[in-house]
Amino acid sequence: MKKKKAWSALCAGLILAWGMGSAQAQLLIGQTAGFSGQVASGVQETSDGAKLYIDMVNARGGVNGQKIEVISLDDKFDPKTAAENARQLIEEKNVLAMFLTRGTPHTEGIIPLLDKHGVALVAPSTGAMVLHQPVRKNIFNVRATYQREAEKAMTHLASMGITRVAVFYSDDSFGADGVQGAQKGLAAAKLQPVVLEKFDRAKPDFAPLAGKAAKADAQAVLMIASGTSVVEGVNALRAAGSAAQIVTLSNNASSGFIKSLGANARGVIVTQVFPNERGANYPMVKEAQELAKAKGTEVSPAMLEGFAAAKVLVEGLKRAGPKPDRAKIHAALESIRKFDIGGLEVSFTPEDHTGLDFADLSIIGTDGRFRR
CATH class of the missing domain: 3.40.50.2300 (Response regulator)
Structure with missing residues (x-):
């Protein structure tokens, strides 16, 4: 049986x-x-x-x-x-x-x-x-690697004159890994995250984190998370009144992810690990x-x-x-x-x-x- x-x-x-x-x-x-x-x-x-x-x-x-x-x-x-x-x-x-x-x-x-x-x-x-x-x-x-992606993203934000960066990351090996790359990129720009918070991967609660980012007047938020978690995080940030630039990693580089973001999709930065999918070179x-x-x-x-x-x-x-x-x-x-x-x-x-x-x-x- x-x-x-x-x-x-x-x-x-x-x-x-x-x-x-x-x-x-x-x-x-x-x-x-x-x-x-x-x-x-x-x-x-x-x-x-x-x-x-x-x-x-x-x-x-x-x-x-x-x-x-x-x-x-x-x-x-x-x-x-x-x-x-x-x-x-x-x-x-x-x-x-x-x-x-x-x-x-x-x-x-x-x-x-x-x-x-x-x-x-x-x-x-x-x-x-x-x-x-x-x-x-x-x-x-x-x-x-995610570390390479996160480091590149932080270096890019610093080059744009952004100095107040918040980092939200999943409380698992994926999140901990990505944070190392982000901190390396921020350190190279002589910056420290204004908010550095982890969240439960299975049951995330972004309202408190979004409130902290808004209070810290974060100019950008790196979200080291997967799929729907990022969507929930973005929604919470906007609900908290934050207009911060959203950045996430290549694990979210899908058309489905864009659709799930809905009206909040425009302007989100996503790192990529392959060339432009519409390029012919x-x-x-x-x-x-x-x-x-x-x-x-x-x-x-x-x-x-x-x-x-x-x-x-x-x-x-x-x-x-x-x-x-x-x-x-x-x-x-x-x-x-x-x-x-x-x-x-x-x-x-x-x-x-x-x-x-x-x-x-x-x-x-x-x-x-x-x-x-």
């Missing part, structure tokens, strides 16, 4: 399978992410971007004659559920690799499973420094645009992150040969040097699993789109 219930739970959580069907897809890849909950829109867009590339690869015959299937489970952005999903994918579904997890504590929670079974995780959708340094043997990052962006257009959609920054992630995953599978296993895929990924994904180069070594270090800034325009 217990086994039956466990299987039912697995089936209920199985929300997406990319590829050509179980009968034909021989390369099984696992993903756990919050397809529902506070980061759902960003997760969906990132996964859609990866799907653009994987669908194209499968349509051309797959990798070494084998089709790729990504089995995705919804963890509702809950770290405990993420760990259980990863266990099911690794131990029961026998996936060759994990892919595009979302969230810092969520990804940290599955590291013991990765290490126990020798499974590589390609492109976690988080820029936590803890996944970069010290090097995590089985994690292959394909994006810059990067071959990767142009390729993604063409594939998206064929499917009647537009590329968002979140989609571009997924697209780049898929390129690295496919390259690792190619290098692993016609009969890949977990160990071969790990070795293949670690052999990647200066791999051009379309205007950006990805490299891994046993001592460095960062992949890319690109960071930029964008602002949400009056048309509800990111502007560089």
